[in-house]
Amino acid sequence: MYEEYFGLKKKPFSIVPDPSYFYMSDVHKEALAHLLYGVKSDGGFVLLTGEVGTGKTTVCRRLLELVPEDTDVAFILNPKVTAEELLATICDEFGIKYPDGTSSVKVFVSLINDYLLDVHLRGRWAVLIIEEAQNLKPEVLEQVRLLTNLETNRHKLLQMIMLGQPELREMLLQPQLRQLSQRITARYHLGPLSKEELSAYVDYRLSVAGLIRGQLFPPAVLKKLYRLSGGVPRLINVICDRALLGAYVQGKEHVDSKTLTTAAREVLGREAARVQKRRMYQGAAGLVVLLCVSLGALYYAHYHTHQSISPATFDGQAAPAGKTAARTPVAKVRTASVKPATLEPPPGHTGPMTQEMAYQALFRQWNIEYNRQDRRTTICEQAKLQGLGCLKGRGSVTMLQQMNRPAVLKLIDNKGGEYYATLTELKEKTATFVVGDETRLVGAKQIAECWSGDYLLLWRAPKEYREELRPGYRGPMVPWLEKQLASIYRDKAPAVTGQAYNGDIVKQVKKFQLGTGMVPDGIVGPKTIIRLSAAAGSRDPVLYVSEGSN
Structure with missing residues (x-):
C-alpha cells in the first residue's frame, strides 16, 4: 500500500524470514559461523538459543542456502511430538521408507542407522535441524541424545543443530538431561541488536526494498525505536511497517516520533501497557526504598545522639555522684547515599x-x-x-x-x-x-x-607472545598453548611434537573457539588467548568466577 508512495519496490519490514533481508550483525555472523561449523564438524552438536524474534529462524534459513551440495538435511519445524513421531518425521525428511503403521522405536532407529551408514559410504553428510526445541519433552530429548550414538569406529554419522528459546538452556540443566547437555560441542545465544546495529539494520532493509532517496526514519526516531523494540528484530519490523503505513496515511515524507509511538502502541497493545505499568511500579518502589532508608538513617542519628550523652560510664555503671561521665564524641552521621539501579550518567559529568x-x-x-x-x-x-x-x-x-x-x-x-x-x-x-x-x-x-x-x-599476554598464531607457526607459544588446553580439558589435549602449531592441536583450538562463541578459524590472537586464560583459571581479574574454579 505504501510502497509506491515512498518509492519502494516491496515491503521492507515483512516478518516472513526472507534470506535476502538477512542483515549480518556481528552476533548473527557468529551464530551463522557456529551453524556452518556444526554442519561440517565431526560429531558436531550445536545449540543456538535466543529470545522470540531475535532472528534464529532467519539465520537458519540463511544456513540452508549455504549448506554444501554433499549434505542431506532433515528439518523439523514442529517438535511437539512423541519419540516415535519424531523418528518418523526424521525418516520422512531424509526420504527413508518404512512400513505403514510402524510405531516401533527400534525399527525407526535401525532404518535411520542404515541410511546414515549409506550416506557416510557415499562421502556425504547428514544434518538434523530441530527448530523450537524448547517444546521437546524430556523423553523425546533423550531419544535425540540416543541418535548421537549412531557412529562408525571413527566418525559420528549425524550432525545435529537445535534452535530454541532461552528456556531450552534451563531444560538442559536438569539432571536427567545432563548426558545430552554434555554432548553439545558448541552453544551460542543470539541477543538483540545494539543501538548502532538497529540503525544499520533499518537502513539495510530499506535499501534492499529499493529506497534510493530520503531518510524515512530520522536519527531521533531510531533512538526511540530502540527504546520501544529493545533491539529485537521482529518487533523492529512490525513497528516500522505500521509506522510507514501511518506516515503514508497522514501524507508525511518520513516517520516522526508521534507516528512511531502510535504505531508501537497499536502493534504492542497490552504488552506495552504492561511494561509501562511495571516500570511505574518499579519507580514507586525505588522511592519507597529511598524514603525508608532515609528515615532509618535519621532514626539512627537521633538514637545514637541520645545514647552518647547518657550519664553512664563505658561499662554501663552509673557515674559517681557529683561527677559527670566523660562524653563520647558524637560522630556525624551521614545519610546513606542510595543510588538508583540505573545506568544513567551522574549529573554534572561530561x-x-x-x-x-x-x-x-x-x-x-x-x-x-x-x-x-x-x-x-x-x-x-x-x-x-x-x-x-x-x-x-x-x-x-x-x-x-x-x-x-x-x-x-x-x-x-x-x-x-x-x-x-x-x-x-x-x-x-x-x-x-x-x-x-x-x-x-x-x-x-x-x-x-x-x-x-x-x-x-x-x-595479560603470555611472555612468549609476539604475534597471532596461525596453523604452521613454530615457536615458544606452542607449549604455552598446550598447557592451557591440558588444564581446560583435564589433560586430554593432544601432545605437541616439537613446537609446531598444526594437526590435532589446531583441531583442539577450533573446538575451544567454537565452544566459547568464536569463529573456529584456529587463529590464536588476543581474543582466543583471553578466553584460554580465563578458562584455565588465571589469577587475572574476572567478571564472574566459574563453577569449579579455585
Whole structure:
C-alpha cells in the first residue's frame, strides 16, 4: 500500500524470514559461523538459543542456502511430538521408507542407522535441524541424545543443530538431561541488536526494498525505536511497517516520533501497557526504598545522639555522684547515599569526564595506576608500560561473558549523549558498574538498553607472545598453548611434537573457539588467548568466577 508512495519496490519490514533481508550483525555472523561449523564438524552438536524474534529462524534459513551440495538435511519445524513421531518425521525428511503403521522405536532407529551408514559410504553428510526445541519433552530429548550414538569406529554419522528459546538452556540443566547437555560441542545465544546495529539494520532493509532517496526514519526516531523494540528484530519490523503505513496515511515524507509511538502502541497493545505499568511500579518502589532508608538513617542519628550523652560510664555503671561521665564524641552521621539501579550518567559529568573515570576504575581492577593528567600517553600506552595489553572492539553481552574480563563500555543516554562506565561484575541477572565515582548494581538487561556495543578491556599476554598464531607457526607459544588446553580439558589435549602449531592441536583450538562463541578459524590472537586464560583459571581479574574454579 505504501510502497509506491515512498518509492519502494516491496515491503521492507515483512516478518516472513526472507534470506535476502538477512542483515549480518556481528552476533548473527557468529551464530551463522557456529551453524556452518556444526554442519561440517565431526560429531558436531550445536545449540543456538535466543529470545522470540531475535532472528534464529532467519539465520537458519540463511544456513540452508549455504549448506554444501554433499549434505542431506532433515528439518523439523514442529517438535511437539512423541519419540516415535519424531523418528518418523526424521525418516520422512531424509526420504527413508518404512512400513505403514510402524510405531516401533527400534525399527525407526535401525532404518535411520542404515541410511546414515549409506550416506557416510557415499562421502556425504547428514544434518538434523530441530527448530523450537524448547517444546521437546524430556523423553523425546533423550531419544535425540540416543541418535548421537549412531557412529562408525571413527566418525559420528549425524550432525545435529537445535534452535530454541532461552528456556531450552534451563531444560538442559536438569539432571536427567545432563548426558545430552554434555554432548553439545558448541552453544551460542543470539541477543538483540545494539543501538548502532538497529540503525544499520533499518537502513539495510530499506535499501534492499529499493529506497534510493530520503531518510524515512530520522536519527531521533531510531533512538526511540530502540527504546520501544529493545533491539529485537521482529518487533523492529512490525513497528516500522505500521509506522510507514501511518506516515503514508497522514501524507508525511518520513516517520516522526508521534507516528512511531502510535504505531508501537497499536502493534504492542497490552504488552506495552504492561511494561509501562511495571516500570511505574518499579519507580514507586525505588522511592519507597529511598524514603525508608532515609528515615532509618535519621532514626539512627537521633538514637545514637541520645545514647552518647547518657550519664553512664563505658561499662554501663552509673557515674559517681557529683561527677559527670566523660562524653563520647558524637560522630556525624551521614545519610546513606542510595543510588538508583540505573545506568544513567551522574549529573554534572561530561562524556570525557566519565571516560577518564572509567579508565581509572578499570586500572584499579588490575591494581595498577592510571594517570588522568597524562595527556600525551593513551590508555593503551599506559597499560603497555605496566605489562598489559589493550583490546578495543564491538561485541555483545554474550561476548563479554565469554571474555570474562572487566571492561569499559560506551553507553548512550536517553538524549543520545555518550558516556562511559566500567563493568566489574556480571552475573546471570545482575551487573555491577562503576559510573563516575559511584558503584551501581543494575539488572543485566539494562546493558543492552544503554550499550552502544563498543568496549575496551585490558589483558595479560603470555611472555612468549609476539604475534597471532596461525596453523604452521613454530615457536615458544606452542607449549604455552598446550598447557592451557591440558588444564581446560583435564589433560586430554593432544601432545605437541616439537613446537609446531598444526594437526590435532589446531583441531583442539577450533573446538575451544567454537565452544566459547568464536569463529573456529584456529587463529590464536588476543581474543582466543583471553578466553584460554580465563578458562584455565588465571589469577587475572574476572567478571564472574566459574563453577569449579579455585
